Amino acid sequence: MEGECKVMLDAAVDADARKQTTPVRPGSKLTTGLLVFTLCLASAAAAVLIYNRQTKGPGQEEENFDLRHTLRQISNVRAAIHLEGEYNPERTTSVEWRSQVDQSHSQGGLRLEDNEIVIPHHGLYFVYSQASFRVNCSDADDIISQPLVHLSHTVKRWSKSYGNDDGEKSYQTILHSIRTVCQKTADSNPDEDGHWFSTVYMGAVFNLRKGDRLKTEMPTRMLQSLEDEPGKTFFGVFAL
Structure with a gap:
């Protein structure tokens, strides 16, 4: 050229x-x-x-x-995790959460570790949980002192922002719900009362930090009444 x-x-x-x-x-x-x-x-x-x-x-x-x-x-994938719960006799204070059954899933870095959800990075997250129970109102150990059946469910958070180190594992409650479902009576007839089915649901938005851990707690006496069929008891988090 x-x-x-x-x-x-x-x-x-x-x-x-x-x-x-x-x-x-x-x-x-x-x-x-x-x-x-x-x-x-x-x-x-x-x-x-x-x-x-x-x-x-x-x-x-x-x-x-x-x-x-x-x-x-790929860049627009938001962190999310949804876990299904089941009763495990070896756990006395919490549901056993599972990540690879039914509709459970995880993406964006959120993961299940030692029955706790680990947060991958700073940001706003919606945290939610539901526990379903099948309660027999006529099954009373002490009708006089405890005539009501209470259901409660709690989500707690551990964070370095609280000033704790990994060894202390001091948690703070971020979600808590309690419900009275039925009343026990001295002349209750099991054939007439049957079972009461009830659900406790809670959810809210939180500003979480990388490395935060979330777990659930439940009274030991209620774990045996847990409904752990698919879709009835779950725990999840997703980024906003």
Whole structure:
């Protein structure tokens, strides 16, 4: 390309010199040279553009678009976890949470560790939990002193922002719900009273920090009454 432009430039200058009957001013030769040089640059740019289009091929632009779309989807994935609960006799203060059953799932860094949810990074999160129970109101150990059946469910948080270290594991309550479902009577008939089914649900938004841990607690006497069929008892968190 450079050789062709040089030949064209020399030829144009010589032709212009032969046509002139009067002495040619240096400015005319310079103007003609600049014109030819500009045409050479334009031709070179057009050749490069055509070469690039032929090199990419018809499908490469579509592949680049798909790649950008996939990366954008990955960056927009929000942290979320949903756990299903079941009764485990070895746990005396909490439901056993499971992450790989039924509708349970996790993404974005939220994970289940030692029956606790671990927060992956700072931010606002919606924390929720539900516990379902099947209570026999006529099953009274001490009807006089405890005539009412109470159901309670609690979510607690451990955080370095509380000033605790990993060894202390001091938790603070962030969600708590209690409900009275039925009353025991001295003349209760099991055939007439049967069972009461009740659900305790709670949820709220919290500003959590990376490394925070969330766990649930429940009275030991209520764990045996837990309904652990799919969709009845669960624990979850998702980022806002």
